[in-house]
Amino acid sequence: MAGAKIKTAFFCTECGNESPKWMGQCPACGAWNTMVEEKVATGAGAKAPASSSFRRVGSGSEPVKLSQVNAHSEGERISLNMSELDRLLGGGLVRGSLVLLGGEPGIGKSTLSLQIPLMNPQLSVLYVTGEESVNQVKMRADRLGGDYSNCYIYSETCMEDIIAYAKKLKPDMLVVDSVQTMATSAVDGAPGSVTQVRLCTTELLGFAKESGTPVILIGHITKEGSIAGPKVLEHIVDVVLQFEGDNRGAYRLLRGIKNRFGSCSELAVFEMTGNGLREVTNPSQLLIPMHDEGLSGVGIAAIIDGTRPFLIETQALVSSAAYGTPQRSATGFDQRRLNMLLAVLERRAGFKLGQKDVFINMAGGMRVMDPACDMAVISAVLSSNFDLPLPSDVCFAAEIGLSGEIRPVGQMERRITEAERLGFKKIYLSKYASLEGVHSSIETVQVGDVADLVRKLFR
Ligand code: TYD
Ligand code: MG
Numbered sequence: 017m018a019g020a021k022i023k024t025a026f027f028c029t030e031c032g033n034e035s036p037k038w039m040g041q042c043p044a045c046g047a048w049n050t051m052v053e054e055k056v057a058t059g060a061g062a063k064a065p066a067s068s069s070f071r072r073v074g075s076g077s078e079p080v081k082l083s084q085v086n087a088h089s090e091g092e093r094i095s096l097n098m099s100e101l102d103r104l105l106g107g108g109l110v111r112g113s114l115v116l117l118g119g120e121p122g123i124g125k126s127t128l129s130l131q132i133p134l135m136n137p138q139l140s141v142l143y144v145t146g147e148e149s150v151n152q153v154k155m156r157a158d159r160l161g162g163d164y165s166n167c168y169i170y171s172e173t174c175m176e177d178i179i180a181y182a183k184k185l186k187p188d189m190l191v192v193d194s195v196q197t198m199a200t201s202a203v204d205g206a207p208g209s210v211t212q213v214r215l216c217t218t219e220l221l222g223f224a225k226e227s228g229t230p231v232i233l234i235g236h237i238t239k240e241g242s243i244a245g246p247k248v249l250e251h252i253v254d255v256v257l258q259f260e261g262d263n264r265g266a267y268r269l270l271r272g273i274k275n276r277f278g279s280c281s282e283l284a285v286f287e288m289t290g291n292g293l294r295e296v297t298n299p300s301q302l303l304i305p306m307h308d309e310g311l312s313g314v315g316i317a318a319i320i321d322g323t324r325p326f327l328i329e330t331q332a333l334v335s336s337a338a339y340g341t342p343q344r345s346a347t348g349f350d351q352r353r354l355n356m357l358l359a360v361l362e363r364r365a366g367f368k369l370g371q372k373d374v375f376i377n378m379a380g381g382m383r384v385m386d387p388a389c390d391m392a393v394i395s396a397v398l399s400s401n402f403d404l405p406l407p408s409d410v411c412f413a414a415e416i417g418l419s420g421e422i423r424p425v426g427q428m429e430r431r432i433t434e435a436e437r438l439g440f441k442k443i444y445l446s447k448y449a450s451l452e453g454v455h456s457s458i459e460t461v462q463v464g465d466v467a468d469l470v471r472k473l474f475r
Contacts, residue, residue: 106278
C-alpha cells in the first residue's frame, strides 16, 4: 500500500449528500448530526472497479422507438396472492422492478418477505439472508406454515456472489435481507455505510433490469441514523414500501411511499399473529372504538388515506397542567397542527386551554395526514375538557381554518358511504361542503364555524 492515499468524504445518512468536510447540519436536507466519514477510494486504481460496476447497468442496450417497445413483457405483473400487498404494489409485482421494504427493526420485514415465497409456491424464489442463519430461516418458515418446496435459502453477504448465483439459478424473484448487511468489493467501507448501501442497491437494480427478475430489498431504518437508512436509496429503487407505527401493538401499517408503477401513499394494514402477518381487509373496523358506553375525549374522523376511506378514533385528554408549562403532545397527528387548533379554540370560541395539558392520540398507531381530521380532534378535545361523551354513532369530516371557519374537504361521498357502511347515523361537515351526488340515509349536520360546532355538540 506504499503511496496509496486513502480518500475520505462525509456522507449524510439521511439523504446521502456528500461533502468534503464534516458539518453539524447537512446542507442538502437540513438534518442535524447525520454526517459520517467514509472511505471513498484508496490509491490511484481504486476508482476503476466502482465505475465499471456502474457501467454495467444498462449495458448492451440501444435506443428503440417508444412505439416499438413491447410493454407487455416489462409491464407484466406477478400476483403475490396477498390482496393487500398486491394493491399496494399497484396490482402485483412488476417484472424487473426493485422494491425496497423499509421499517424499524422487529416490525416484520423479514416475516413479510418470507411469507411471500411461502404463499406463492408457484414462484421459485431465492431468499438471501445476511442476518439470520439458514436454520433460523427454516424455523421461521415452519412457524409461518405454507409450502416452501420452491424457495431457496442462501446465507451470504457478498453482493458479487449473490448476483452470480442469482444469474445461474434464474429465480422468479429475489429477496435480499437486508441491504445493511450486504457488501460489494467494488468499494471499501463496512457493510451498512452509505457508499456500500448505495452501490449494493445499484448493483441489484442492474441485475433486476437486466434479467427482468423482481427484487425485494429489505432496509432498516433506525432513529439515531448511525446506519445508512433507506432514505439514501429512495431515488434508486422503483418502489418503496415502509412499515409505520410502533412494533409493540398487534397491527402493522405498511405504506407505499413511492411507486413508479402505481399510486403511492396507499396503506395496507396487517395483524401480527402467532404465525405471521395476516392481512386486514376491513381496517376501519379496528380503528373505531369497540365500546358502546360513551367515553369522553373520543371523536371519530372520516378520513381518506391514499385512495381509501377510513373511520378512525381520535382520542384527546385535557387536564390541568401538573407543572408550570402545559404539555402538548400528539401521537399520530401533527403537533403544530394541534397547537394551531388549540389556538383557534382559544381565540375563536373562547376556551382557555392555556393552563391545560393536551394529549392527542390516533387509534391503532396510525399517522393521520388528512386535514379532514381537524373537526374530530377539536370535538375530542372539547369532549374531554367538559367530560361529556359524544354520541358513539357520530363522526366528523372537515378542516378547520385559522379564523375558526369549518372548511369542506374532498371526496365527501366516499367518506359518507364508508361511515354509513360502518353503522354511523350522523356526520358533521362544513356548511360549504358539496353534497351533490351523495345518496345516503345518514344524517348530515352542516357547521359554519367552531362556535357553531360547540353549540351543535353541547347545547
Ligand atoms: P421480523 O420479521 O424479524 O422483523 P424485522 O425483520 O423487521 O426486523 O420480526 C418481527 C417480530 O414479530 C418479532 O418480534 C417476532 C414477531 N413475530 C410474531 O409475532 N409472529 C410470527 O409468526 C413471527 C415470525 C414473528
Ligand atoms: Mg429481519
